[in-house]
Amino acid sequence: MNTYLVGGAVRDALLGYPGADRDWVVxxxxxxxxxxxxxxxVGRDFPVFLHPDTREEYALARTERKTARGYHGFAVHASPDVTLEQDLARRDLTINAIAQNAHGQRIDPYGGERDIQAKVLRHVTDAFREDPVRILRLARFAARFPDFTVAPETLALMREMVDNGEVDALVSERVWQELSRGLMATRPSRMLQVLRDCGALQRLLPEVDKLYGVPQRAEYHPEIDTGIHLEMVLDQSARMNAPLDVRFACLCHDLGKGTTPADVLPRHIGHEQRSEKLTRALCTRWRVPVDCKELAELVAREHGNIHQSGSFGAEAVLRLLMRCDALRRPERFLLALQACECDARGRLGKEDEAYTQGQRLALLLKAAQSVDSAAVSAQAIEEGLKGPAIGKRLDNAREAAIAAALS
Known part of the structure; x- marks a missing residue:
């Protein structure tokens, strides 16, 4: 029995990135x-084991044979006669098909080190076409390593897979898993670019694909193209080290602009409501987690109002806070403000501008929270008020607190 360190740990060590999980092949x-x-x-589909001491994963060397469409359509063969080279041949990219033995010597039968030096993402063998998840994985790696290019022959193979309908067989859990990891990468825009280049974006995220080529008013969006704006917003979210739910909200915030009638372009009146509806459908299709879904819907619906809130008086600010459920869920509202900041700064020449609307609303939320709701309610009850009248008294107190903060 021989064990080899494989995959991401070897790749990241060559790239100078520390801390990758270590996987082993036996x-x-x-x-x-x-x-x-x-x-x-612990392996359900093929033989994977946890080491008794380190708890790291050890997988028996195996080969795979395609038996049906989709992610699960494989027959796995693991036995003592499967060689290391055969096991590495079934991996997705050459940079992930490098092994290292117990003496630190690397085994690289498919040129992974060469492609790391050349900064190229290249498939190992034609077996790449057998698993459509690999299209998403490659796009995610492009977002993590944005200075890497996709090998022309690999891009051609991905286009063939899309044309043959392979991506249509992807299950929602795997799509979300790879999309979310790509959103959390160094430059999320690269994921969209690669998926668009091979045609997979139109199949998986048609709402996003429709944004490319749609114009916006140049005085507000010097970059003009809505798809380019989205890429800039996503990269701002990475630059600001935003959490996943904020980055997903950035992805969805302008989906409605892809359905704006041609005769009213470059204006996008009412796109927020259309964006919210499209976001809800997208989240249902890919079974997006509830926290990401709720924030994305909120940002899609309210980002225009948040942007314009610099001119709002106390009454309008309170209405905005109430629509966003900010008093009950202040943490989510602050995340929405972060997504709106990414949106505002995701414009050509605006990348480093301060987002004063976010700072202002965060302060006004604190003012509204400073009202002692229990005391106000008790006083209202003492005066004989009931039901909606108590709520109105509370609203008046919060509005007064906001007005005082504004003054």
């Missing part, structure tokens, strides 16, 4: 032999 062994040594089986 050549020349059987499940029974590993269990006898104390390894714990």
């Amino acid at each position: 050549v020349g062994s059987t499940p029974e032999a590993l269990v006898a040594q104390g390894f714990v089986p």
Whole structure:
């Protein structure tokens, strides 16, 4: 039995990135032999085991044969006679198909080190076409390593896979898993660019794909193209180290602009409501987690109002806070402000501008929160007020607090 460090740990060490999870492949062994040594089986679809001490994953060397469309359409063969080279051949990219033995020597039968030096994302073998998830994985790696280019032959293969309908068989869990990781990468815009280049964006996120080529008013958006604006907003979210729910809200905030009638362009009246509706459908399709879904819908619906709030008086500010449920969920409202800041700064020449609307609303939210609602309610009840009248008294108190902060 021989064990080799494989995949991301080897790749990231060559790139100078620390801390990648370590995965191992075992050549020349059987499940029974590993269990006898104390390894714990955890693989459902193929033989994967946890080391008894380190809890790192060890997988038996294996080959795969395509049996049906989609992510699960594989027959896996793992046995002691499967070689390391055969195991590496089934991996997605050459940069992920490098192994390292116990003495630190690297085994690189498919030129992964060469492609790391040349900064190229290239498929290992034609077996790449058998798993449509690899299209998303490559796009996600492009977002993580934005100075890498996609090999022309790999891009051509991805286009063939899209044309053959392979991406249509993807399951929602895997799509969301890869999209979310791409959104959290260094330059999320690269993920959209690669998916668009191969045609997968139109199949997976048609609402996003429709934004490209749609014009906006140049006085507000010097970059003009709505798709380019979206890329800039996403990259701002990465620059600001925003959490996933903020980055997903950035992805969805302007979806309605892709459905603006041609005769009213470059204006986008009412796009916020259309964006909210399209966001809801997208979240249902890919089973987006609730926290991401709720924030994205809020930002899609209210980002225009938040941008314009610099001129709002106390009454309008309170209405905005109430629509956003900011008093009950202040943390989510602050995340919405962060997404709106990404939107405002995701414009040509505006990348470093301060977002005063966000600072102002955060302060006014604190003013509204400073009202002792229990005391105000008790006083109203003492005066004989009931039901909606108590709520109105509370609103008046909060509006007064906001007005005082504004003055």
